[in-house]
Amino acid sequence: MVDATLLVQLGVISAYLLVALGVGVVAYRLTGRDAEDYYLASRSLGTVVLLFTTFATLLSAFTFFGGPNLAYSAGPEWILVMGLMDGILFAILWYAIGYRQWLIGKVEGYVTLGEMLGDRFGSKRLRALVAGISLFWLFPYVMLQQMGAGEAIVGLTNGTVPYWVGAAFITLFMIVYVVLAGLRGVAWTDTIQGVFMLGIVWVAVGWVLSSAGGFEAVSASMAESNPEFLSLGGGVYSPQWMIAQAVTIAFGVTMFPQINQRFFVAKDARVLKRSFALWPVLVLLLFVPAFLLGSWAAGLGVSVPEGANVIPVVLNAYTPAWFAALVVAGAMAAMMSSSDSMLLSGSSYLTRDLYRPFVNPAATDEREAWIARFGVAAFAVGTFVASLFRPGTLITVGSTAFGGYAQLALPVMVALYWPKTTRQGMLAGVGGAQLFYLAHVFLPAVTVGGVTILGSTYLTWDFALYGMALSLVLTVGGSLITSADADERDEAFTVGTRAD
Template identity: 30%
Template sequence: MDIALMVLAGLVISSLVYLSIFYIAYKRTNRKSVESFYMGGRDFGGVVLFLTIGASWFSMWFLLGAPGAFYKHGSGFATFFMLNIVLGLLFYVYGRRMWLLGKVFKYTTPGDLLGHYYQSKSIKTVSAILNIYLLFPYIGIQLLGAGLAFEAIGSSFWLGVTTMIALVTLFSVFGGIKAVAWKDALQGFFYMGFTWIVAFWMVKSGITGFESLKELFVSVDTSYPKFLEFPGESGYFTPANWFGYFAIYVFAGICLPHLWTRFYMAKNMNVFKTVTVGHIAFASWGFVPILIIALLGKMILPDIEKVDQIFPLLLLEYSPVLAVVLIVCAFAAAMSTIDSQNMAMGTVFTKDIWLSLVDKDSSERSQMLVGRISTVILMAISVIWTFTSEGSILKLSMIAFTSAALLFLPLTGALFYKKAGSLSATWSVIAGVFVLVIFTYVTSSPFGVHSGVYALLAQALVFFGFAQFERYDRNKHSVAYHSLIEKAIAGDFDKSLAKASISGGQENEI
């Protein structure tokens, strides 16, 4: 049977499963309610929440981009599993506070929280523009990965792209967040399990010529002595770049809009215990089989041009059936991210741009219509972005992740750092974006250090510098806001909620 037909059959079968989930969630969602459609009733339990966060976080980048990056760069990239341990801990520290504020003030977007705390439309608008901008390349990554996966098995690049677009549009435009989250949970469990099974089967079965991990590592070390030494074979991951990538990915893991909004959806604060433990186990150790795949690829297929295709090409060498399953898994990984991103993009446009700047009296029905139309239009822009941009999945992902990471300091100010006010938050983001654009699109980044590192440094200087003069900690709104957080985290949530609800309705309008 032709491999392309096998892939098609696999996608049809998996799509029927997804459609069953879609139908159940569709029936349980009020599609005329913004709160129900985009927030899912804010009643997600720990297991579903950590799986949908993990699945949305990994995406096509995990199955194709990460093996390709390790294959190309070596050990400097391999240590990336560590960042997911730190990120899991931040989910607990930041996520509980973000959930609390979302519960009290009914936030639905990142701009809702930032705009309300800083009492500023400027930071709300800047964050909205940045959130929409960063999702273009991130959605593009998923589409690019779908096309490359199909191309690797000899099928049409465009067949992969159009199939992906059709599937994710159904969920993000018509399904609602419950349909997306439930499907994410299943898909994340599916493709994570697949990578573990495949990696250890290829070693333990001996079909690749390596009968143990020790033998594989020794062979790589003998053939490519610099590959397993820091900073790796390419030499790219110098200490500056490594720590820069680490900061960018960790900060982005909190601030990517489709992940940020997930924190609002938890049923209660205790859910974040499960999210933290689950993510550390699911995400950090999930990199182990990916690294094994890259090592096998380095030995068996050492001269691949498109490194993002290493995983499917390696499977095609030994098991076309598993290669087919990989493509289905890759689609699952991409779908679990791109439909979440589409919904986040529609929500941000509707709440932070349309309602804030165009028609603040728009009815809920109009908001739903605007959200759906904007989702389709912005998705189309993402498609154009994908095929006019150059670079690997890793390179494109860094544009998106750095843009998201620029919201981390303003968020930190709202949750912890009381001195920083609207000027610190707004102008630090603008400074970071300016540096990122200059060193990404206008000129090369100095000394071979990634442009995102300079963007974060420039932002930090402006943020903490302005804060010393702004002293927002003397503002009554800021004092009350931080007092609410501190009391709730200390266990006085019910009393704090009652007090905050009285003033929250008056203050929530910026």
């Protein structure tokens, strides 16, 4: 006989996701067939929708499950990295990079980052390089969502439903949703899910505190069982590690295809300015309660099964089954929003930056749309297969992808603000930094005569930061020693200083 609690849990999750799918169907009916409407919602988003679609797109498994898991094992200081440091740093970068991109994209009609850089520097190679890098690092981050969904189902059902079922379910859902909805549907569901998650996580905190005896009792339990959680530093939380995480995550987020494309979609300048001003507040309102739940679970002696996430486990222990399922359903839907946005943006990079320029320049919009749908399905199935091998923790997989994207950020900033940037400088900066980063991710450490030649850190600082510095040196240095070719269009980016 099927357990009644399990039926309630799966029923709540299924009902929630069907509502999200219904929003996608409505959006499909209202979405035009042209690329600008499908990928950018005709650059028409207002403050609330832009803010929450960006917010929900970042509510990935890395944030909502990986962060609390780290807080459970190492303490709540992850709040400083994600809540304070990245909340503020990303808001600054949203202004420095996003506002400039919006100004340029509004005039030039760009849809992707690769399209913008390729046109500015008159280079299909640069366009393909940026698109290829973006798709390469998108693979582990989509896989991360499937891993998070699988682990959430294991934690919620105490292992009754296996990991692969959750991962397969989110894969199927994301394929169907992206094919239907386009950015308009993704943005609508993002807004609903962002507001829902913001409210439900505070209800969860209140419910757990009430059931566990109140804030003082929970804090006392944590102080007794994990006293190191109440002091700054120690363990994994060294200043160098925390700064490196904050920098690579914030800079990496700006280059995520699904985030970077949102720099193009604001209705006007006021929408953008209000959005990045409100961003740090929104981040703190979600991250603080989510990471505290992970830390409190350790103090309360909650045992997390292997391959599970702490949030559904602690909610199962201190709240009714239906409520725990509702929170997990919302989190899974938020992860699907992240995945949907990733696949939607990835399909635009595939079709506009690779397929059209190199395979079929004369392709019709209809043919491009079918290539995009096929690409979405193939990409999602590939990441699902990879997720079954569990290549690392959610934090490890996510941090690796963030670091890869972060290598793009400084060359892009240089190109946006320095008219003397050249094609050769961009190719050197983007390509050289990626080679450096890939070597450190995939090759074993090398030590010669006691000196680290290839390692995870240099002078206690993460190699990703050195890769970012290298990207800056190569971009600026390469531009200084080369001349712009006749087909480079520096005037394409000067619009950012003229228009508003």
